[in-house]
Amino acid sequence: MTSATSAIELQLFQAEIKAGIPAQLPTPQPRSSELSHAPVRKDILTAKEKELAMRNALRYFPADQHAKLAPEFAEELKRYGRIYMYRLRPSYAMHARPIEAYPAQSAQAASIMLMIQNNLDPAVAQHPEELITYGGNGGVFQNWAQYRLTMQYLSQMTEEQTLVMYSGHPMGLFPSHTDAPRVVVTNGMVIPNYSKPDDWERMNALGVSQYGQMTAGSYMYIGPQGIVHGTTITVLNAVRMNDKDGSGPAGKLFVTAGLGGMSGAQPKAGNIAGVVSVTAEVNPAAAYKRHEQGWVDHVVEDVKELTTRVKASVDAKEAVSYAYLGNVVDVWEAFDAAGLFVDLGSDQTSLHNPWAGGYYPAGLGFEEANDMMANDPDAFATYVKASLRRHAEAVNKHTARGTYFFDYGNAFLLEASRSGADVMNEEGDGFKYPSYVQDIMGPMCFDYGFGPFRWVCTSGKAEDLELTDTIACDVLEQLMQEAPDDIKQQMDDNIRWIKGAKANRLVVGSQARILYADAQGRMEIAKAFNDAIADGRLAGPVVLGRDHHDVSGTDSPFRETSNIYDGSAFTADMAVQNFAGDAFRGATWISLHNGGGVGWGEVMNGGFGMLIDGSADSERRLTSMLHWDVNNGIARRSWARNEGAEWAIRRAMEQEPRLKVTMPAHADDDVVRKALGHD
Numbered sequence: 001m002t003s004a005t006s007a008i009e010l011q012l013f014q015a016e017i018k019a020g021i022p023a024q025l026p027t028p029q030p031r032s033s034e035l036s037h038a039p040v041r042k043d044i045l046t047a048k049e050k051e052l053a054m055r056n057a058l059r060y061f062p063a064d065q066h067a068k069l070a071p072e073f074a075e076e077l078k079r080y081g082r083i084y085m086y087r088l089r090p091s092y093a094m095h096a097r098p099i100e101a102y103p104a105q106s107a108q109a110a111s112i113m114l115m116i117q118n119n120l121d122p123a124v125a126q127h128p129e130e131l132i133t134y135g136g137n138g139g140v141f142q143n144w145a146q147y148r149l150t151m152q153y154l155s156q157m158t159e160e161q162t163l164v165m166y167s168g169h170p171m172g173l174f175p176s177h178t179d180a181p182r183v184v185v186t187n188g189m190v191i192p193n194y195s196k197p198d199d200w201e202r203m204n205a206l207g208v209s210q211y212g213q214m215t216a217g218s219y220m221y222i223g224p225q226g227i228v229h230g231t232t233i234t235v236l237n238a239v240r241m242n243d244k245d246g247s248g249p250a251g252k253l254f255v256t257a258g259l260g261g262m263s264g265a266q267p268k269a270g271n272i273a274g275v276v277s278v279t280a281e282v283n284p285a286a287a288y289k290r291h292e293q294g295w296v297d298h299v300v301e302d303v304k305e306l307t308t309r310v311k312a313s314v315d316a317k318e319a320v321s322y323a324y325l326g327n328v329v330d331v332w333e334a335f336d337a338a339g340l341f342v343d344l345g346s347d348q349t350s351l352h353n354p355w356a357g358g359y360y361p362a363g364l365g366f367e368e369a370n371d372m373m374a375n376d377p378d379a380f381a382t383y384v385k386a387s388l389r390r391h392a393e394a395v396n397k398h399t400a401r402g403t404y405f406f407d408y409g410n411a412f413l414l415e416a417s418r419s420g421a422d423v424m425n426e427e428g429d430g431f432k433y434p435s436y437v438q439d440i441m442g443p444m445c446f447d448y449g450f451g452p453f454r455w456v457c458t459s460g461k462a463e464d465l466e467l468t469d470t471i472a473c474d475v476l477e478q479l480m481q482e483a484p485d486d487i488k489q490q491m492d493d494n495i496r497w498i499k500g501a502k503a504n505r506l507v508v509g510s511q512a513r514i515l516y517a518d519a520q521g522r523m524e525i526a527k528a529f530n531d532a533i534a535d536g537r538l539a540g541p542v543v544l545g546r547d548h549h550d551v552s553g554t555d556s557p558f559r560e561t562s563n564i565y566d567g568s569a570f571t572a573d574m575a576v577q578n579f580a581g582d583a584f585r586g587a588t589w590i591s592l593h594n595g596g597g598v599g600w601g602e603v604m605n606g607g608f609g610m611l612i613d614g615s616a617d618s619e620r621r622l623t624s625m626l627h628w629d630v631n632n633g634i635a636r637r638s639w640a641r642n643e644g645a646e647w648a649i650r651r652a653m654e655q656e657p658r659l660k661v662t663m664p665a666h667a668d669d670d671v672v673r674k675a676l677g678h679d
């Protein structure tokens with residue numbers, strides 16, 4: 001491309017953004033046949049509600065266009081269960097551009113445009129034309145009119161205005177001040193009694209609410225890198241926790257299932273952790289895709305052959321990963337029959353969605369199962385339940401011999417229990433196995449403030465990302481010299497991760513990186529980036545952010561806050577306080593979502609983005625906000641009497657005298673029981 005054509009392209013791109021919803025409607029284009037599309041949604045609206053959905057969609061357009069648009073929108077609603085307004089898809093290619101390409105009065109607003117476009121980039125997003133970034137229903141916007149209007153507002157806004165986003169709908173620009181967030185996002189906020197999955201279906205079909213997942217609706221998704229990192233940290237720590245004889249990972253066996261979107265990172269994590277791993281996957285396309293990508297070493301189609309090869313690898317103490325093309329239940333049963341000891345076990349089938357393809361029952365072929373779920377859903381549900389009972393029975397045989405089994409946040413234990421499987425504890429008030437947050441992420445990471453800090457180099461230059469890797473690594477190595485023993489291991493894991501990050505070629509979309517750091521680590525790394533922007537070593541500003549799957553941002557009783565045992569796991573004060581606290585400490589944008597990970601109505605979660613530009617003002621903001629963004633959650637975890645968190649918040653108070661946190665006293669069990677007359 002000549003520089004003249006690229007200059008023209010840039011002008012057209014900027015003009016289209018500035019035009020918002022164009023006065024002259026673009027010509028309709030068919031949906032792409034190459035991209036993945038969102039599943040057809042349930043036909044949930046009554047006839048009257050369908051009229052309402054149409055009126056809601058048409059209010060984005062002048063009345064003289066309604067006769068033209070109405071039949072089109074009616075057809076979309078009928079065919080897909082939603083009105084996406086495909087006609088308004090922009091004509092330019094969707095991907096993050098260097099920050100200076102965006103037409104804007106404010107660099108902060110331009111950085112948000114960059115992040116929005118990254119979340120919708122076909123290389124990054126799951127169903128880009130339906131504005132879904134990941135997780136099947138994690139929306140950035142509900143329709144293309146919202147996208148166009150939002151980009152237009154961002155191009156117009158000054159640093160004395162704030163854009164208000166209601167579940168993808170830009171309510172408008174409101175006067176504010178330079179220190180206020182430029183954008184405030186809420187997704188799926190509903191009255192608590194109306195937060196069942198069908199309430200989402202109805203409100204989303206009406207165009208009045210959306211499921212933002214975690215980083216989809218908050219413009220902070222960075223592709224598969226986040227998952228590889230999180231899974232590696234989980235598997236590494238699970239192996240360590242179970243290394244009772246101190247022999248290390250070599251020769252330990254990890255059995256799990258799922259080579260899909262997130263689960264596909266398991267074999268890669270197993271290799272990094274140095275164990276033998278077996279990941280069952282029923283879908284040949286998923287298994288071979290991961291094999292071709294180099295995420296799993298071998299695909300084996302016969303369970304007898306698998307048993308022999310795995311035995312040999314365990315004896316040889318190899319770090320190797322096997323995909324078994326078939327049902328995970330068959331693996332658990334075959335390994336039991338062969339007397340093969342499994343050190344660690346888990347499951348990452350999509351049991352948050354058991355009746356529509358998230359879990360394939362044992363005893364049915366893959367295609368047979370697909371047919372049955374579409375044509376005889378009741379029979380399919382019976383198979384799923386029977387399979388879950390068989391699945392749990394096989395796992396129980398292994399755990400009786402010493403296998404450590406954990407739930408991987410995929411609702412395995414929840415759905416197994418609902419199917420009548422033997423997974424409840426003796427008291428019947430909980431599961432007999434822990435979740436990965438209860439045993440691993442919570443006590444080892446979140447309670448100490450370690451969580452998924454991330455950043456994006458807005459210059460779009462790979463050299464900038466490389467330099468930030470070096471800077472982050474230097475900072476962590478420096479902090480490591482003085483770090484107390486309790487947190488050395490976490491820091492060491494992340495130093496190793498960042499050293500290998502470039503070689504692992506993890507970037508998809510924007511120039512982004514993730515690592516786990518505590519409050520001090522996050523602040524020091526961010527300050528060092530700010531210095532490097534100021535003295536010109538970095539070519540452009542940097543966006544700081546994090547996954548919502550973190551210390552403070554998420555109240556989720558079956559995941560992030562599952563290791564809170566003071567009865568407050570079902571409260572959501574922490575996430576809401578976090579959102580509000582980030583807002584007045586200098587975040588560039590903030591978000592609060594209902595749903596994310598475990599489902600609508602099951603979790604409240606929030607996040608932030610912050611543009612740093614090398615100024616003293618950026619340093620003030622990042623110090624103030626990152627400190628709160630981590631210590632809020634540590635304080636709550638400490639108040640819940642979590643040991644690591646009590647240690648971490650005491651340390652934080654020593655480091656920052658202005659921090660004064662209410663500490664819990666521990667009551668003696670005898671005193672409590674005696675007073676209540678309990679034995």
Ligand SMILES: NC(=O)c1ccc[n+]([C@@H]2O[C@H](COP(=O)([O-])OP(=O)(O)OC[C@H]3O[C@@H](n4cnc5c(N)ncnc54)[C@H](O)[C@@H]3O)[C@@H](O)[C@H]2O)c1
Binds near residue numbers: 257259260280360
């Ligand atoms: N990795 C993480 O960081 C993480 C964290 C928390 C929760 N989760 C949960 O893990 C689950 C998986 O996520 P995903 O994005 O990989 O989903 P996905 O649907 O893309 O992948 C799941 C895979 O499991 C396979 N499968 C289903 N039943 C099977 C069976 N009986 N035997 C063998 N294979 C079977 C499916 O074919 C599919 O490829 C979700 O419920 C998610 O919420 C993941």
